[in-house]
Amino acid sequence: MEHQQQPQNVSRQNFDDWMVPVYAPAAFIPVRGEGSWLWDQAGKDYVDFAGGIAVNALGHAHPEIRKTLHEQADKVWHLGNGYTNEPVLRLAKQLIDATFADKVFFCNSGAEANEAALKLARLYGHKAGGEKNEIIAFKNAFHGRTLFTVTAGGQPKYSEDFAPLPPAITHLPFNDLAAVASQISSRTCAVIVEPIQGEGGVVPADAEFLQGLRELCDKHQAVLIFDEVQTGVGRTGELYAYQHYGVVPDILTSAKALGGGFPIGAMLTTDRYAVLFQPGTHGTTYGGNPLATAVAGKVFEMINTAEVLSGVSKRHEWFIAGLKRINDRYHVFSQVRGQGLLLGAVMSERYKDQAKQLNTLAAEEGLIALIAGPNVLRFAPSLIIPGADIEEGLNRLERAVARLCV
Template sequence: MSLAVQRADFDRYMVPVFNPLEMILVRGEGSRLWDQQGRDYIDFGAGVAVTSLGHNHPALVKALHDQAAKVWHVSNYFTNEPALSLAKKLCAATFAEQVFYCNSGAEANEAALKLARKRGVDINPEKVEIVAFNGSFHGRTFFTVSVGGQPKYSSGMGPNPAGIIHVDFNDIEAVKRVIGPKTCAVIVEPVIGEGGIVPATPEFLQALRDLTTANDAVLIFDEIQSGNGRTGALYDYMNTSVVPDILTTAKGLGGGFPIGVMLTTAAVGNHFKPGSHGSTFGGNPLACAVSEAAFDIINDPAVLAGVRTKAARAAAALRAMGERLGCFSEIRSSGLWFGCELSGALAARAGDLVGKGAANGVLMLQAGPNVLRIATSLIISDAELDEGLRRLEKTCIELLS
């Protein structure tokens, strides 16, 4: 069979910042995907926690189809109905009073960091320092990759932006040593994602809230991955007693359609003025229409309760698998988001596990060389969940033999 495009075309035509697996996926439904050859895969990665409602969800397809027949783009010289409708719902459901739209999590964090710096400078020209955490990840723009706590992503491109301080995650005393009058913001993932699915302790988050308030700095929660139902709450801050000043999110909000959002209070957001920041495609009618449809489904108590139920089912199965096979030393989880610490003969072989898993029909992620990362659809069926776990166990057994 002659195919119009093949995996070799990636190496021929694409800038080599990715190294995808050999198959080319062409169709999806629910938590299954199919490649060009018709092989099926259980999706345990959800496009890196993006396809929150699985593939080809009818409500999202309808929203896209209906809006596509109306208007695709009007620019930010004008506004549009889907953008305003979604903004009203986001504010009604959260602490926020204002919304900024963009196209990705990196752009949402870029906006948040610029807003925090703008507010700081409005107060005091020297109030520009940003406190962030080792192991964190906040995006791929030069500002956000510098704020992220993984030097491998920001090295080799010349001087990084100044005024960024990194300390260890969950270390309250370390934060106390570096926060002060020059601090404009602390940015934190309530659950570190790329760094291994590591939840912040409640005491740590409360200390960040207390310290930022005492030093007139803003607290930014990066909920790019942890938001939109992933942890069993609409946003993970709702699982705590801590409310941030700015929350960023993206990924699962669009269910697969690109969108990024910064949520904030009016007191903070009003430090931006017309022209301070912007985005050509931010608030795009198509993106907002699809995201509103996804939001309406996710922000349903029954759906969020289902996330918690399925999460408990999957966590128990993963822990039992680890005990039977000796392959996982720890299962860290936050809703339908798992970090499986590898041990024994699988130690430091997350890449092998992902590759072999794909060959066995289950698509997974890694968070470093020693952590298998799993993020399913929020509404994955029990049958698909069980089948994916069966294929994962088969993969572990094969690699251990």
């Protein structure tokens, strides 16, 4: 085939021409970021309240993260899993020292971390004998896009087109402990739960619900898995949300903020379960490579400080106050829920299911936010976003709200 020159100028139209249409991206293309700001091809600026879907926990192009990336890039990028490396060992020790875990498995995404967790739980069930293979999950949950994790997620719109789906996964109402108590049995190998349902509408779990799940899992010898892909690494104001609730899981999954923008995932667990995975049982080519783990190690070191974690709670209050100010004037939200810097503003009855419309207007006003279903505007900004940027972003949001409410 004749070699064609790579195009120098690309546009949003090229996405429709060249990309498999699994996304419907915004009309503009961001090309540069710094802190909590982004700029598009036309030079227009945006305040970033989305954080790459709770990923850019230290904003864009943080100088210390860039320095770490450059230093590791000058050494070694990738080795494959026939070898270990220094950055991955250091990051594993950081995670173990800061959490309940004894062992860590590294991969490339939240879906992969949850896939590993669910496979480990099924393996545990098989070793226990009998028919111990049921996984209890929750309606409106989201755990990833692999066939196993999309089935565990309780949103049929994401899974039904890919049937037949992996069996023995039961979906129950979130925050309904009685439903779990009536379903769980000796056949149950695991319960998987998000401490805050992110994609499902930013819905926090009740403390009694998570405590009850822990007790039921202990009673029936089932593995309790916390999916902390979105809530982990400082997002709620604690390092991990389980510390917020005082409920310790058997397996925890982490990704998103862990790499601060560099793809990485991790499954944390105790020796009791880790020993079930042996060489050849599970693996990944890129997981735990030196480039990703060096970056994640620096991100984790910077976030796991009293100053940053307490700063998340302070910023939470600024957001709540600013959103209340907007809502007092326009009555566009029925409630704001969430913890730390994972917030969901629920559209009021008059503006029901117009979250996407408001998000589009916000982008036109120079604010990047998220949605969590058709009725919730979601915010997951940098954990260190300056107060002035929060104020400016909320001012832009108010202009968008004013347009929606005319």
